[in-house]
Amino acid sequence: MGVKTELTLKQLCQLFPKYDFKQIIPTTNGIMDTTYIVKNSSDAYILKKYEREMGKKVQTEQALLEHLLTCKLNTPQYLEENKGWYLYTKLQGSMPKTTKLFHIQALARFLAEFHNQSKDFTNARPFLAAYEINKMLGFVKKNHYAYYKKLSCVKNIRQKEEGFIHGDIFKDNTLFHKNNIAVFDFIDGGLGEFAFDTAVALLSFNPKNRQLFTRVFLATYNQKKKRKITPAELQKQRNTAAAFYALLRINHDKKTKRAKEMYNAS
Known part of the structure; x- marks a missing residue:
């Protein structure tokens, strides 16, 4: 399951009001943390809640993603956090079913x-x-x-x-x-x-x-x-x-x- 902590669309909009989100979609991949796909009228994003003790891992990942962004590697961009919910850009594409x-x-x-x-x-x-x-x-x-x-x-x-x-x-x-x-x-x-x-x-x-x-x-x-x-x-x-x-x-x-x-x- 990709969701351990449930979140409603109303709660999402209260957490991140400037994005004017219209849809919140639970994911099924992942076994450790909660992950939603959230959408407004123009873009899709990834919303995560880490369901374990993270220590400095979140800060380390944010610094790494900022570094990789300058290198033009196709990785997510961290946007912001509120009350333990972390918002990232959503990358384009799909997971391959067979390896070519x-x-x-x-x-x-x-x-x-x-x-x-x-x-x-x-x-x-x-x-x-x-x-x-x-x-x-x-x-x-x-x-x-x-x-x-x-x-x-x-x-x-x-x-x-x-x-x-x-x-x-x-x-x-x-x-x-x-x-x-x-x-x-x-x-x-x-x-x-x-x-x-x-x-x-x-x-x-x-x-x-x-x-x-x-x-x-x-x-x-x-x-x-x-x-x-x-x-x-x-x-x-x-x-x-x-x-x-x-x-x-x-x-x-x-x-x-x-x-x-x-x-x-x-």
Whole structure:
């Protein structure tokens, strides 16, 4: 579900009166926070309420989005906040149902430019610091021991802090319009390793012809990056990312179905 806190159109207009909103639409994607699409007579926007303790994450994301806006990357613009509700611009496009070669190329171009720009954005916590990995492994050990044996390697993850990574570029955090990609929800990002960031993205954009698409991705990404990612490095990080997100899914879902899908995607 994309909505945990309900909001009426009247309440929305009281929060942000200058926008003269006419419609509020609940979303179904997302498992952590409340997200609405809100519209007035001329534009559509994204309205979010974070349903967890965020600390400085919101301020970090706002600073990052402001930086990326100057770089002309297709990311949302933060507009304003009132009583814990955050308003952003809505990006154009739709989430792809099937992965095509041009999706992979657009993804690679975006990540290469994003990493070029985010390498100097160091005012953030390490990506892994937000996750209680040992606590999550304890739950899996107690309740799903067979998976614990597969996922216990996660406790040894060590990431170089090459710059700010999104860390969660799954399909539902992207939109495509023609050959252009838009990426959103940087809220859980942090300092980490660029190869891990690319591996996470490729886990979601996981086509049947994976070898071809991975070669095309690396060729496109490395063309725009000084620090190249090798196929072996990407595969190692793909295994790490698959185990990490399988661990997160078991802890969130309290069952293994979605974790199995993620683990097998590596």
